Amino acid sequence: MGKYVIHGGHELHGEVSVSGFKNAALAVITSAILVEGTCVIGNIPKISDVTVHLEILKRMGASVRLIDDTTVEINCSKLRGPRAIFDDLTRKTRASTYLMGAVLGRFGSAHVSLSGGCDLGSRPIDQHIKGFEALGCNVEIKNGAIHITAQDGLHPARIYFDQRTVGGTINVMLAAVRIPGQTVIENANKEPHIVDVANFLNAMGANITGAGTDVIKVRGVRRLHGGIYSIIPDQIEAGTFMAAVAATGGEIVIHNIIPKHLECISTKFEEMGVEIVDLDDSILVRRTGPLRRTNVKTMPYPGFPTDMNSQTAVLMCLAQGTSIMTESIFQDRFRYVDELRRMGAHAQVDGQIAVFEGVENLTGAPVRACDLRAGAALIIAGLAAQGVTEISCIEYIERGYDNLVAKFNGLGAGITLVEDEAEAEILANA
Numbered sequence: 001m002g003k004y005v006i007h008g009g010h011e012l013h014g015e016v017s018v019s020g021f022k023n024a025a026l027a028v029i030t031s032a033i034l035v036e037g038t039c040v041i042g043n044i045p046k047i048s049d050v051t052v053h054l055e056i057l058k059r060m061g062a063s064v065r066l067i068d069d070t071t072v073e074i075n076c077s078k079l080r081g082p083r084a085i086f087d088d089l090t091r092k093t094r095a096s097t098y099l100m101g102a103v104l105g106r107f108g109s110a111h112v113s114l115s116g117g118c119d120l121g122s123r124p125i126d127q128h129i130k131g132f133e134a135l136g137c138n139v140e141i142k143n144g145a146i147h148i149t150a151q152d153g154l155h156p157a158r159i160y161f162d163q164r165t166v167g168g169t170i171n172v173m174l175a176a177v178r179i180p181g182q183t184v185i186e187n188a189n190k191e192p193h194i195v196d197v198a199n200f201l202n203a204m205g206a207n208i209t210g211a212g213t214d215v216i217k218v219r220g221v222r223r224l225h226g227g228i229y230s231i232i233p234d235q236i237e238a239g240t241f242m243a244a245v246a247a248t249g250g251e252i253v254i255h256n257i258i259p260k261h262l263e264c265i266s267t268k269f270e271e272m273g274v275e276i277v278d279l280d281d282s283i284l285v286r287r288t289g290p291l292r293r294t295n296v297k298t299m300p301y302p303g304f305p306t307d308m309n310s311q312t313a314v315l316m317c318l319a320q321g322t323s324i325m326t327e328s329i330f331q332d333r334f335r336y337v338d339e340l341r342r343m344g345a346h347a348q349v350d351g352q353i354a355v356f357e358g359v360e361n362l363t364g365a366p367v368r369a370c371d372l373r374a375g376a377a378l379i380i381a382g383l384a385a386q387g388v389t390e391i392s393c394i395e396y397i398e399r400g401y402d403n404l405v406a407k408f409n410g411l412g413a414g415i416t417l418v419e420d421e422a423e424a425e426i427l428a429n430a
């Protein structure tokens with residue numbers, strides 16, 4: 001995979017449209033396993049993680065047909081049973097954990113490879129397992145796969161999560177959707193994509209209420225029929241563009257958003273001196289004056305999203321004064337700070353807290369993406385920095401953002417994707 005070469009120091013201006021939400025699309029596509037009929041799913045982002053999940057369904061025996069760039073038709077009526085041992089694919093995403101709940105909900109048992117995804121520290125699935133066991137399952141992990149069986153069949157349950165978990169909430173919802181009776185999930189997460197999955201399943205005939213609150217009730221139905229559904233816009237992609245124009249200065253309009261999903265981000269950025277104007281399903285974002293310091297603590301939705309930690313840290317590096325970022329979700333979210341220091345950031349990390357002392361400007365440097373959102377943050381830092389930044393390990397970025405370089409360049413960025421060292425050298429010195 002090549003690298004991005006960025007000539008920084010230019011403001012962003014223009015309009016950009018956000019794609020469908022990666023984390024919603026991956027969960028909804030996997031949920032199609034539960035449907036014995038044809039699902040047509042629209043607003044799918046064009047990212048490699050989606051390709052991986054569609055390939056998993058195909059290997060399981062589903063028919064998958066791309067109707068256009070962002071719409072896919074899936075029919076899982078003829079799935080070949082509860083095995084999905086595809087290490088080469090499931091290790092590529094975290095969302096492949098949803099195979100557990102979807103296959104269990106469809107077949108009453110599941111034998112699936114364990115997932116992979118961004119290295120953000122330990123990502124246990126003990127709460128997922130707690131949910132499956134409450135539904136009557138026996139769970140065993142061996143040979144890199146999880147084996148979920150229910151010798152007496154699945155039964156409804158009331159599950160109270162000890163720890164807020166997006167994946168656990170979705171997985172128990174999927175497992176319970178066809179269990180006769182009512183399953184109640186308490187201390188559930190409320191992220192927009194959890195609501196999106198519930199809305200998709202209900203559009204296919206499920207009976208789920210309370211998604212978006214901390215109590216979700218799933219009344220089992222006999223089967224799910226086909227239907228049509230469209231994925232919500234990606235609020236993290238929108239937030240990434242908001243952070244970019246806040247870092248470089250300028251004015252952009254971001255289309256295809258749901259303002260409610262961005263409130264936690266917009267409020268914080270306005271505190272930092274960014275002007276945001278709601279335009280119904282678009283927003284105008286402008287930064288002309290200096291950035292002001294702030295403090296952020298990442299929390300489950302509707303708190304400030306952990307997936308905006310690294311992008312917001314770039315603004316803290318450029319703000320007047322000292323800002324504090326507290327990460328309450330992932331152990332190793334701050335690995336990107338070393339890369340920002342290479343660009344002149346003044347930052348200290350102590351466990352789950354990072355302190356950023358604002359500097360006049362960042363300077364371009366060769367840096368390395370260590371996860372999806374860290375990669376996005378390095379693009380933002382490169383756009384704002386004086387000089388040239390080269391970003392390697394861009395596969396992280398390419399797997400989770402749809403056409404990000406073209407979208408940024410449509411706003412006046414100077415990003416070039418280069419495949420080899422010699423070309424990168426020439427561009428860096430251009």
Ligand code: EPZ
Nearest residue numbers: 023094095122123124125126127128165166167168329330
């Ligand atoms: C989802 O990850 C997202 N991934 C992440 O987005 C996002 O950062 C995260 O939710 C939080 O919003 C997808 O949707 C594919 P969790 P997930 O289960 O489901 C601990 C991105 O960049 N935990 O809410 O894995 C866990 O260790 C990615 O798009 C347990 O202890 O998140 C973590 O510290 C990165 N036991 C915390 O909870 C469990 O059983 C949050 O995990 C489950 C989780």
